[in-house]
Amino acid sequence: MAIEINTDVQFIKGVGPKLGAVLAKRGIHTVLDLLEWYPRTYEDRRAAREIASLKPHQVVSIQASVIAVRSMNLGRSRRKMYEILVGDNSGRIACKYFRVPYRGYFERFESGMSVQVSGKVTLYRSRLEFHHPDVHPVRESDESEDRLIPLYTETEGLSPSKLRKIIDTALRSLPEETKVDEVALEKKTYQRQPPEGLGENLPAWVLDKYRLIPRRQSIKEIHQPPVEQVDEFLKFRSPAQRRVIFEEFFKLEFLLAFRKQGLQKEKAHVLKGTGQLTRPFIKQLPFELTSAQKRAFAEVKNDLTKPHPMHRLIQGDVGSGKTMVALLSALHAIEAGAQAAIMVPTEILAEQHFKNAMKTLSPMGVEVVLLTGTSKGKERARIRHEMKTGRSQLIVGTHALIQDDVEYDNLGLVIIDEQHRFGVEQRNRLKQKGASPHFLIMTATPIPRTLAMTVYGDLDVSVIDELPQGRQPIVTRKTFESKRDKVFGFVDDQIRKGRQAYVVYPLVEESEKLELKNAQDEFEKIKVRFPEHKVGLLHGRMKPEEKDAVMREFRDNHVQILVATTVIEVGVDVPNANIMVIEHAERFGLSQLHQLRGRVGRGKYKSYCVLVLGYAVSEDSQRRAEIMEETTDGFKIAEADLEMRGPGEFMGSRQSGLAGFKMANLVRDVLILQDARQAAFDVVARDPELKYKEHRPLQKLLNKEILG
Numbered sequence: 001m002a003i004e005i006n007t008d009v010q011f012i013k014g015v016g017p018k019l020g021a022v023l024a025k026r027g028i029h030t031v032l033d034l035l036e037w038y039p040r041t042y043e044d045r046r047a048a049r050e051i052a053s054l055k056p057h058q059v060v061s062i063q064a065s066v067i068a069v070r071s072m073n074l075g076r077s078r079r080k081m082y083e084i085l086v087g088d089n090s091g092r093i094a095c096k097y098f099r100v101p102y103r104g105y106f107e108r109f110e111s112g113m114s115v116q117v118s119g120k121v122t123l124y125r126s127r128l129e130f131h132h133p134d135v136h137p138v139r140e141s142d143e144s145e146d147r148l149i150p151l152y153t154e155t156e157g158l159s160p161s162k163l164r165k166i167i168d169t170a171l172r173s174l175p176e177e178t179k180v181d182e183v184a185l186e187k188k189t190y191q192r193q194p195p196e197g198l199g200e201n202l203p204a205w206v207l208d209k210y211r212l213i214p215r216r217q218s219i220k221e222i223h224q225p226p227v228e229q230v231d232e233f234l235k236f237r238s239p240a241q242r243r244v245i246f247e248e249f250f251k252l253e254f255l256l257a258f259r260k261q262g263l264q265k266e267k268a269h270v271l272k273g274t275g276q277l278t279r280p281f282i283k284q285l286p287f288e289l290t291s292a293q294k295r296a297f298a299e300v301k302n303d304l305t306k307p308h309p310m311h312r313l314i315q316g317d318v319g320s321g322k323t324m325v326a327l328l329s330a331l332h333a334i335e336a337g338a339q340a341a342i343m344v345p346t347e348i349l350a351e352q353h354f355k356n357a358m359k360t361l362s363p364m365g366v367e368v369v370l371l372t373g374t375s376k377g378k379e380r381a382r383i384r385h386e387m388k389t390g391r392s393q394l395i396v397g398t399h400a401l402i403q404d405d406v407e408y409d410n411l412g413l414v415i416i417d418e419q420h421r422f423g424v425e426q427r428n429r430l431k432q433k434g435a436s437p438h439f440l441i442m443t444a445t446p447i448p449r450t451l452a453m454t455v456y457g458d459l460d461v462s463v464i465d466e467l468p469q470g471r472q473p474i475v476t477r478k479t480f481e482s483k484r485d486k487v488f489g490f491v492d493d494q495i496r497k498g499r500q501a502y503v504v505y506p507l508v509e510e511s512e513k514l515e516l517k518n519a520q521d522e523f524e525k526i527k528v529r530f531p532e533h534k535v536g537l538l539h540g541r542m543k544p545e546e547k548d549a550v551m552r553e554f555r556d557n558h559v560q561i562l563v564a565t566t567v568i569e570v571g572v573d574v575p576n577a578n579i580m581v582i583e584h585a586e587r588f589g590l591s592q593l594h595q596l597r598g599r600v601g602r603g604k605y606k607s608y609c610v611l612v613l614g615y616a617v618s619e620d621s622q623r624r625a626e627i628m629e630e631t632t633d634g635f636k637i638a639e640a641d642l643e644m645r646g647p648g649e650f651m652g653s654r655q656s657g658l659a660g661f662k663m664a665n666l667v668r669d670v671l672i673l674q675d676a677r678q679a680a681f682d683v684v685a686r687d688p689e690l691k692y693k694e695h696r697p698l699q700k701l702l703n704k705e706i707l708g
């Protein structure tokens with residue numbers, strides 16, 4: 001049987017159904033899946049490393065012998081940690097595992113056995129160790145000596161040498177070139193794929209301009225690296241890796257460029273403002289808009305007056321006044337005779353937006369309604385009626401805004417505030433409710449440029465890079481639990497001066513009951529500690545009326561200390577509150593800490609944020625706290641966060657576009673990303689219909705995306 005890239009792996013000579021099943025468990029079904037299962041790193045067999053020479057953060061591979069294999073309980077929990085202790089003539093190092101890679105993994109090792117350990121050297125409590133490295137037994141006869149050996153993720157039932165062998169067989173058996181089925185391409189029918197080798201899929205001019213090596217060569221070299229490129233390979237900077245990384249980015253950016261072009265072709269209402277609402281609104285503000293706000297609003301206005309839907313992202317730090325720009329944009333749409341909707345992630349925030357809008361906009365004659373999950377029965381029917389008939393002009397709400405039974409009269413603009421928690425799918429559902437409304441998306445905290453280019457790459461971006469005047473930087477200090485009493489003493493002083501404080505707790509577990517218990521326990525303790533002040537409690541499991549009551553009391557300073565979980569993370573605005581104590585700060589990510597901290601420093605008072613770290617916190621947690629002390633610049637914090645956590649975690653559930661990368665790394669490969677984006681947008685600009693022959697392989701990419 002002839003092998004092509006879509007052939008089932010089991011048909012590669014030497015694989016068969018049994019090994020095929022092993023590979024399938026790893027998500028490897030086709031020959032291409034196998035070839036795109038890239039090595040995690042490489043081992044330079046010519047230069048054996050000694051344990052004593054290892055340095056923190058290095059990604060290395062060493063040869064050593066097993067000294068002991070053991071397991072121990074983690075704290076009082078039932079979870080176990082496993083350890084393989086290895087050594088060579090120069091020293092010893094522990095390989096630690098907090099989960100078992102697969103059953104029987106540890107049973108394979110016995111003391112005295114010669115093994116290969118590959119992974120990242122970690123510094124933990126001033127000792128070097130490996131966390132979750134790949135360890136596999138080595139037989140002396142395994143490989144010839146002077147080679148650069150690719151190291152793959154360990155897999156049960158598949159030895160590294162066997163894996164290298166079948167990859168080699170696959171590479172040899174693939175046809176030299178992809179034969180393109182011109183008829184299928186012409187008719188755009190792809191039910192039957194033409195036999196495919198590793199033919200070139202990027203346009204020749206792109207290869208030329210960005211000096212990329214051919215696809216086939218790059219994949220071959222990645223699995224069988226030329227030994228003289230050892231340093232480049234270890235740094236992911238070899239021509240072969242660069243080509244593959246470029247291609248991964250290019251594919252995503254190409255789809256984004258295409259989608260963006262598609263959006264520009266859609267029709268939307270031209271929303272020409274009259275200034276009738278926006279002008280008096282700006283005039284009555286107690287402050288002057290910052291020039292960054294003016295610029296962002298001008299960009300929005302310009303988009304709204306075009307016959308194509310706007311898709312714009314407003315990036316700005318916490319407190320930079322994004323919400324103000326959102327309101328202005330909504331007024332502009334309303335002046336033009338359309339409805340505007342503001343969609344936010346939480347009920348508290350929806351209620352807050354609604355109240356602010358009522359206070360400032362109702363007197364101007366704007367009809368504002370609130371629609372959330374808790375609007376029920378007659379009330380809900382009334383709101384829906386008003387939305388449907390066009391009586392309501394500004395609709396504020398949560399996910400309820402996109403539910404099936406909700407209709408609009410003339411939805412012209414949708415504003416999605418604190419976008420983090422909304423996905424593309426929700427965006428599409430909203431779109432179905434209007435004749436292609438304009439979209440304005442506001443980020444909760446800044447997103448690093450590289451991520452904006454990949455995840456929001458089809459949007460136009462306005463950056464608000466200026467804070468309103470007179471904001472004092474928030475003084476941030478990290479401390480430890482043992483100093484809590486001193487911290488509370490300081491809180492007490494500030495309250496006596498008339499200020500208010502937040503005390504924030506992490507959700508220890510996702511469970512409802514536990515969340516309640518934690519916040520409630522701490523609430524009781526704090527009440528005892530501050531007998532002279534009124535203490536309020538706010539957590540996600542409270543009824544909206546209860547939350548609302550507490551927030552109102554806090555806003556009106558009837559409550560001085562608000563004990564809260566992260567429900568206050570987003571958007572809450574009480575300018576008199578100037579201290580935030582974050583308990584167990586080690587459990588929060590950097591962007592979340594920054595977002596939380598943004599709840600203070602909103603008024604004219606000097607503000608403070610205290611990060612209370614628990615006992616035995618990791619190096620990373622300490623580092624996060626230090627970054628928080630060093631800067632209040634959300635853009636810098638976002639970059640650091642991305643670097644520490646990686647894009648998947650940073651973006652939470654929005655990572656769809658990022659999951660496709662098998663080799664590319666957003667932190668390491670920024671420069672390649674920029675090139676790939678440029679190239680992809682150039683292709684779409686030059687050949688928007690993809691008529692050129694050399695762009696045909698790209699057509700297939702689009703079809704794959706559309707047909708799934």
Ligand code: ADP
Pocket residue numbers: 287288289290293316317318319320321322323324325468469573602
């Ligand atoms: P963001 O949504 O970017 O976090 P907000 O729009 O909530 O910020 O603004 C934070 C606070 O700053 C609000 O109290 C708002 O009224 C105020 N504010 C907004 N723009 C300005 C400005 N240009 N000058 C002074 N204060 C402003």
Ligand code: MG
Pocket residue numbers: 322323417571
């Ligand atoms: Mg906001």
